[in-house]
Amino acid sequence: MNIIYFCYNINIKTMPIKSFILHFEEGKKEILLNELYKLENCEVIPAENHDVVVLVTDTDSEELDNILYNQLLEIKGLKHMSLVSGFDAK
């Protein structure tokens, strides 16, 4: 899976709230959405007319962030994950 970074000017590791654009393989939308909905600390916003999902993650620690990230990488059918933004909630 390719990871594309849109916001390259921020230290994304220190940001507990991030947003991503997820692209998945053709015909895998429903399966992927089911997998995403199972994850904690995630908000899933599917596009109505494209095979694209916006994902907002909200974690309390870098450790939780890494766990979530690894869970995302394990989802089958996920083609690209583009990191768009990171925010510090403090």
Place this chain on the structure above:
Amino acid sequence: MNMEQKNVNRRSFIKKMAAAAAMTAAAAMFPGIIFASEQEENIPIGGSLDWKKGPCRFCGVGCGILVGVENGKAVAVKGDPNSAVNKGLLCVKGYHQAICIQSKDRLTHALVKKNGNYVKTPIDEALDIVAKKMKETIEKHGKDSVAMYTSGQSTIPEGYVASKLMKGAIGTNNLDCNARLCMASAVTGFLTSFGADEPMGCYEDIDYADYFITWGNNMAEMHPVLFSRMLEQKNNRGAKIIDFATRTTRSSMASDKSILFEPQTDLAVANAICYEIINNGWVNKLFIEKHCNFSKGKTNIGYGLEDKFNFKDEPQKIDFEAFKEFLRDYTPEKVSKYSKVSVKDIKYLAAIYGNPNKKVVSYWCMGMNQHTRGTWINNLVYNIHLLTGKISQPGNGPFSLTGQPSACGTAREVGTFTHKLPHGVVMNEDDRKLAAKIWKVPYENISAKPTYHTTEMFRAVDRGDIKFIWTQVTNPLVSLPKTSRYRPAMEKDSCFVVVSDVFPTPTTDVADVILPACWHIEKGGLFGNSERRTQHWDKMVEGPGDSMPDAWMTIEVARRMGYGKLFPYSKENHVDEIYNEYRQFHEGAKHGMAPLEVLKKESGVMWPYVKGKSTQWRFNAKYDPACDNGEDFHFYGKPDGKAVIWERPYEPAAESPDQEYPFWLNTGRVIEHWHTGSMTRRIPVLHKAMPHSYVELHPEDADKYGIVNGQKVRVTSRRGSCTLPASINERGLPTRGQVFVPFFDENMLINDVTLDAFCPISKEPDYKKCAVKIERV
């Protein structure tokens, strides 16, 4: 609220921002993408929203919007499903447009410069000052010492009263508009080829075409809703998109084929396509025999770089054989050498146009229009469609897109150019007589001589010839070419500057009087989009403070100058009253405008509006009631009813890269921002998605100069310089030897660097080509 609640709210807000940033980025990648939840979230639950229809405030596509108003505030925007333009879709700018009016730095009161400081002034007093100053300047220096500079974003009534004041009442043609900067070449292209302005087809062509060929046109970012409609046809029925451009963009990536050419050589490639069409016997002989003439004009026509540059073309009729002979210099093999387009790709393009069984639409916008041979390249694309007879039919036609919401409706149809009148041109006696009759002014009042086109207008300010200028709905000190000359010019004491705007801009910074304008939905109005569609809207919310519609400001100044009888409109109904007066100029089957009651009901109506019906394909007798020559087609803009195929050669750009300045500079736009960014940079979601400009470089050029992503780069021309962060392999990818810079950022003024060369026929500047050098900072 306790601390915990505050943190929850803040976290929730930040998550929304994060979601919005991703949705904005997705919209840039997938034009027309819909996130239903985003729209629904903006709508208060249980609220009693009053949905009001109107056009989008931004680009020339003219999408229909519905604005949800509650308690006098615009709280939601969604696409109008009844609009034939966008069928409910909107782009990222469209969804968020209404947010800008809540910006904290709105201009809410008039500001008058006194002893170097801006003093808050009651609007009536400020209008007194403007009228007095304008009148005094005319008395002292003559009527041609005052000027107005308006916009393709002005509403139809705003453009109309500006024209009536300047040309009818004062009697000067010192009126031009920023549409000169974006589509004047399209106008002269249409007039020279067809004798009638504006596209013959409509957006419904998208539903029928087999091929879309985009000429230097990044529609995915600039006309995203239309591009989305094209992608739908690509996916559903296999229509093909061919991107012909100087730079790889989001449009290229979404197209079936991307063909890159060396800047300026589109002229040669278009001729090579014509050569191939003729050489392969793909000419629609019957069509050209019945409906076309052949002409040639002057060559080596200059670039307008010197003040008071003057040019007049001298058309001469030629025949098909002479045209064929001329094209011998444009074989694919010869053109390939300097265009950097392969022979195979030139032949591929020609074969698409030449295939009688395939329908082809050509789209273009600034890439072709902002060109020192802008009129010529428009003519050349028309040549291709005329030679093959692929014109004025569903799915077949050349289509010049506009950049602004009413570049067609106001600038072109009302005529806010120096040479124009609401019907026809100032040089034509009959047109002047018609204007004098409708305006109720003496015929002699209307001068027969055009004065300053945009570039020359600001040169005249610099020279001290113009001593009073009033700009409305535009931001020239970001958008003009070579602002390095025109900013100091506008700062000179020799010219009194009045600026009407909604927000502070670099142009208001040099004003002597700043007038607070209402935004789009804070006033009623009409726009006209790229497909000849007139769109009406009613005022939806109140503007803040003393803000006033631009049309009403003009009327108030006209009355103070003693022209009250010519401007008898009421404050409440001036939009309707002005439109009804204006409509008289276009009576008849060739340009009839829809009555107000129809426009108020419908989500836009196309002209010519004849017997209760929009005309979708002009010049085709099957669809256009104005065709009366008894043939299948009638190009009635020309006296003999025939379109013109023009012999137009390739000529080089005004300035090309050399040893000292080795790069081409190309400038343009991004999906997030509307032109100079004065509105969209005040919409947090859009600003955060694209917070500043940048310079795109080819990775090999970046390597050569040791430049990495994000590093500051100074871009310098013979006019000036601008420092921006580097962008390598991100949004777009220029060819080697070329850099690209978006112009929306007032803090990184790339137009200090650009050149004010223009097409000698259209007088439209070329923002796409000049020579620069780059340095790592």
